[in-house]
Amino acid sequence: MVEEEGFRRYVAHIILWIGIAIVAFPVYLAFVASTQDNAVIANGQMSLLPGGHFFQTYYQTIFVGTSGSTREPVGNMMLNSLIMALLIALGKIAISIISAYAIVYFRFPFRMPIFWIIFITLMLPVEVRIYPTYKIVADLHMLDSYAGLSLPLIASATATLLFRQFFMTVPDELLEASRIDGAGPFRFFWDTLLPLSRTNMAALFVILFILGWNQYLWPLLITTRDDMQTIQIGIRKMITTTDALTEWPIVMATAMLAMLPPVFVVIAMQKLFVRGLVETEK
Amino acid sequence: MANVTLRSVRKTYPGGFEAIKGVDVDVGDGQFCVLVGPSGCGKSTLLRMVAGLETVTGGEIDIGGRVVNQVEPADRDIAMVFQNYALYPHMSVYNNMAYGLRNRGMAEAEIKTRVEEAARVLELAPMLERKPRQLSGGQRQRVAMGRAIVRQPKVFLFDEPLSNLDAKLRIAMRVEIRKLQRRLNTTSIYVTHDQLEAMTLADILVVMNGGQVEQVGNPLAIYEKPATTFVASFIGAPPMNLMSTRPDEIKSQLGSAGEAGILGIRPEDFVITDQTPAGGVALSLIVEAIERVGAETFVYGSRQQEEQRVAATPGELPPGEVIVRIPGTEAPGIGQTIRVAAVRAKLHLFSGDGRKRIEA
């Protein structure tokens, strides 16, 4: 690395702090708003420093909900989001790892066609097939259910590709040693391949959890009951009424709560997150 | 305890490539058999066929009186040490060794006894709880050995187990393996491309080339009477000097044996002398290079008489070049002309294509 003298380094520090300020400012503002009185905000007189309504606002948000547009407690929405995100993340990992196992470690008729069938789903994101998928989920009576929320999003070519790629790097001798040690396909998978895939699974889980938690269009379509809505849908419904009625502190508290789990995951599991992000884009 | 017999074993890949072209080998109970040959000669494939990792497309593999062609690797009662060790990276040393036993439903108490015994023998006892990545290369190698011995199998299979170690450790481990095998008295098949390893380890040496067996036998017998020019130049370092018998200089000295076609003389069988031993062969060489390695010195000389190449074999010298090994560090100067000679008993004669040894 080419060392640089002081002046350039100061410039770099300053630019980075400006970047951080730009990135953080909207969130800071949301936090400030969530601690202030609605009337002050509605006047356009909001202060840039936190107010004294923190506990009151968050209590109402989590356990009661807004008094107007949607009366659902945000705590319940978070629970729905959590269940959906976990189902999507774990479901994707589970079905992808076993299909990748079949594709890499077995030879069977239609192996490659099946691989391609899975692969092509990369080109069919939910946005391009929303109504027909909606209709199928409706026909299967899965509207307003966790199955309906998660199943259509659960297939993942990305995860299958990732595991396939990882399995290809596992030395053949490990399987041969296992065979000599008397392990069949199930034992090898459970005792050797799965433990070896732990880091990959964790990295993938971090990414898939965030993507699952942040789902928007699909839950928007298939949840009609208030008690089934996710936090992302709830937040939209809160600002659906005319501006005058929007309870901004609660909206902003909800926004903070909606950000909390995925942002926490990114910061707490930064290494896995970066790895997952880079690997799923390969 | 078992003997291993291969009867005209063949391996043809679906693409038509013939990796093993009919091999017959008989390894007696408790013997140490080494398969040696250059890379691509099929030695590893043959070993993997014995292990059951590759299918057999012709002939029979017999372990302890049972034909195992269709038997799963796990049911052949064999254990294998891989070149890259193939340790389970996520399991502790203890579990690496215990895994195969657990899969066979052995009681934990018995597993513990066996693993601890193996750890004691291999001096792995202090590191049983470590993961493979926390071990040195030599320690990993010993874990791989331990995994094989706890099983108490009928046959040990070794696939170049020492090639990932540095030279010094390789020699130490070579001795260890031999001692261990003697003590356990388990039939073993060992693959290597290193002829020195092969010579030092083997009870029976199998020299392979191009999917075929060139020669089978006691290592010293093979060294003393190589059956082909391939074996002659592969076993022994530096390799045997091979030269055509056609030039008059050689033909006249060999007499009727000159019909053989190829004459081989090991570097260590030459002496620098002005005499020509009766029935022996003497050559004049111009000294081109000298290598002193302490106990011995190698003299690289070229024969004044140019001649064509003899046989395409590994370690082949440029045409007309001859290596002479002399003890000590006394050596002629470069550019000097010397006369070297070998006695009749040390001459090896082969047919013109190098495929047949001719006893003179």
Added chain:
Amino acid sequence: MQKQAIFQSKLLPYALVAPQLAIVLIFFYWPALQAVIQSFLLQDAFGLSTSFVWFENYLDLFKERAYFEAIVRTFFFSFAIAVSSLSFALLLAVMADKPLRGSTLYRTLLIWPYAVAPPVVGVLWIFMLHPSLGVLSRYLRNMGIDWNPLLDGNQAASLIILAAAWKQISYNFLFFLAGLQSIPRSVLEAAAIDGARPMRRFWTVTFPLLSPTIFFLLVVNIVYAFFDTFGIIDTMTRGGPGKSTETLVYKVYTDGLLGGNLGSSAAQSVILMIMVIVLTGIQFRFVERKVTY
């Protein structure tokens, strides 16, 4: 590429792929096929009868001025979002790549917005720039700008672009940083010794070596702008005012849901599908390039 060491089993592999295959066929292929079929059908206003109309839905679409505008708008948004977000992220990444004290802290503080959901992004930005109560709107009005993105289409569009670019900064930053760190230090040192000053070093060495990352991110950002902006648009402007922030995906949604025009919505889906296939194709070309680079 194939594994040499494998297991033999007739039925097991099918059992292992069955769950994924079932989900893929039921929730991906069947709906996609339905979309294609639907796009050739015309339903009357009451949904009582359907007739097969060949490409009429498509032809109607291309005759529709709003659809044409949505295409242009989507591409404009994509381009604007990609360029603004990429250039800002590259600036930050180049700074963070320097041997600075606290560089890991900088990284942490810059990557978390990746985890903010698009609808939340929308809420954050509309609140900040809301015409009557937005904190920043005060300053804009003080500067003499008649700021009202709820009424002014251009202002609404720029708000969407800003918000969407903001969210994508962290992603681009991360990949740029990884790209920069993979440039061998010795190459930069050689350039320095060859007399290239820092700025010149960046444009003549770093930037060309970074070009695979840039191409890759460009495609990813365009795909992002196509699809993931839905949540931002839906919470900020609902495609309005007028149709000034209606992208292709948003139009599929509104035409099918609100307009009830399923045939047209399906035709739009099919066109989107084709666009995705093209974009994915390009992405894979670049990914392959990236690997061989």
